[in-house]
Amino acid sequence: MKKTRIGIIGCGGISQFHMLGYKQLEAEGKAELVACCDIDEKKVKAFAEKHGFQRTYTDCHEMMKAEQLDCVSVCVWNSAHKDCTITALRGGANVLCEKPMALNAKEAQEMYDEAQKAGKLLQLGFVRRFGEDADTVKKLVADGTFGDIYYAKATYLRQNGCPGGWFGDRKFSGGGPLIDLGVHVIDLTRYLAGCPKPVSAYGVTYANLGMHRAESEMGWHVEEGEHPYNVEDLCAAMVRFDNGLTLSIEASFNLNIEGDVGDVQLFGTKAGTSVGQMRILTTKDGKFVTFTPEGEHSFRFSPAFTAEIIGFVDAAEGRRECLAPAEDGVWLMKIIDAIYKSAKTGKSVAIK
Numbered sequence: 098m099k100k101t102r103i104g105i106i107g108c109g110g111i112s113q114f115h116m117l118g119y120k121q122l123e124a125e126g127k128a129e130l131v132a133c134c135d136i137d138e139k140k141v142k143a144f145a146e147k148h149g150f151q152r153t154y155t156d157c158h159e160m161m162k163a164e165q166l167d168c169v170s171v172c173v174w175n176s177a178h179k180d181c182t183i184t185a186l187r188g189g190a191n192v193l194c195e196k197p198m199a200l201n202a203k204e205a206q207e208m209y210d211e212a213q214k215a216g217k218l219l220q221l222g223f224v225r226r227f228g229e230d231a232d233t234v235k236k237l238v239a240d241g242t243f244g245d246i247y248y249a250k251a252t253y254l255r256q257n258g259c260p261g262g263w264f265g266d267r268k269f270s271g272g273g274p275l276i277d278l279g280v281h282v283i284d285l286t287r288y289l290a291g292c293p294k295p296v297s298a299y300g301v302t303y304a305n306l307g308m309h310r311a312e313s314e315m316g317w318h319v320e321e322g323e324h325p326y327n328v329e330d331l332c333a334a335m336v337r338f339d340n341g342l343t344l345s346i347e348a349s350f351n352l353n354i355e356g357d358v359g360d361v362q363l364f365g366t367k368a369g370t371s372v373g374q375m376r377i378l379t380t381k382d383g384k385f386v387t388f389t390p391e392g393e394h395s396f397r398f399s400p401a402f403t404a405e406i407i408g409f410v411d412a413a414e415g416r417r418e419c420l421a422p423a424e425d426g427v428w429l430m431k432i433i434d435a436i437y438k439s440a441k442t443g444k445s446v447a448i449k
């Protein structure tokens with residue numbers, strides 16, 4: 098069996114989790130760790146040594162010119178997603194690009210078009226789709242347990258949780274908690290609800306706490322010459338979909354809330370659930386009942402990443418359908434663009 102030739106662009110935090118899947122495939126004799134790239138030479142050398150890559154690069158254009166790669170993970174900061182993804186696609190590779198797809202929908206559309214032109218797979222890093230909890234709820238949705246899902250809530254609130262660095266610098270990140278954390282729960286909701294098409298969004302953003310905390314003992318220090326902190330620290334929004342579903346979204350890096358909250362809640366004509374609690378609320382014989390569904394109930398970070406990478410390689414080689422196609426990344430960026438625009442204009446924004 099021919100081994101899949103693997104490349105990585107961006108050797109920071111999240112790439113280590115991609116390696117869980119690639120190392121498993123390598124151990125099974127199915128993949129070869131060929132090349133990795135980071136603009137930081139020290140980082141790329143250390144990464145190659147730790148994982149056993151054959152060659153290192155500090156420029157992904159050079160890497161894609163020199164190497165023949167089958168599958169490439171793009172794990173760079175958001176503002177570099179478009180260039181690195183398009184470079185890898187043009188170089189003949191299938192690409193798994195981390196979330197969010199890009200800085201905005203225009204860039205995301207260009208990436209999608211390039212994948213179509215190249216005839217290559219472009220998968221999005223929507224890792225929540227690969228969680229065991231998502232599998233369990235997806236099956237219940239398919240069984241009709243919830244009936245018609247008409248309302249949902251996607252929540253990712255942190256009390257004091259800006260990752261700092263480039264995440265707080267709009268030029269590199271495209272925004273704050275909405276584009277960083279919100280994407281996970283918005284996408285999971287949309288995925289569980291059968292990927293309806295968004296039609297409009299109304300949103301608000303606030304930046305009351307982050308900058309103050311950034312300069313205090315409670316947060317982090319922005320030194321001279323480092324990334325400025327200029328993103329929202331709270332976003333709240335409502336999105337309407339073409340099947341009648343309305344989604345309420347809340348995402349924060351900083352909020353005066355006790356502890357952090359992350360959940361997706363679905364409310365249907367027959368039953369409702371919180372994916373985090375994994376309890377189904379419904380009625381039976383004229384009474385309210387709650388039950389715990391069979392199956393796995395948790396989202397486990399490392400197994401989900403392993404499943405995502407193995408799913409990506411399988412989809413790239415035609416063994417299974419891609420679970421997180423680029424098209425859904427483009428829809429997500431359209432939702433995010435509309436929410437940010439609405440927050441600026443104070444008006445509801447149509448999504449096409």
Ligand SMILES: NC(=O)c1ccc[n+]([C@@H]2O[C@H](COP(=O)([O-])OP(=O)(O)OC[C@H]3O[C@@H](n4cnc5c(N)ncnc54)[C@H](O)[C@@H]3O)[C@@H](O)[C@H]2O)c1
Nearest residue numbers: 107108109110111134135136137172173174175177195196
């Ligand atoms: N799926 C998830 O749960 C999850 C979690 C964290 C981060 N992410 C996403 O992963 C991406 C990376 O985040 P991170 O936390 O690993 O950041 P990071 O800062 O730890 O790593 C990013 C790396 O990319 C490198 N880089 C930047 N531009 C480059 C380029 N043009 N070519 C090569 N290397 C380049 C940087 O030098 C850095 O080493 C982001 O898009 C982020 O949103 C996803």
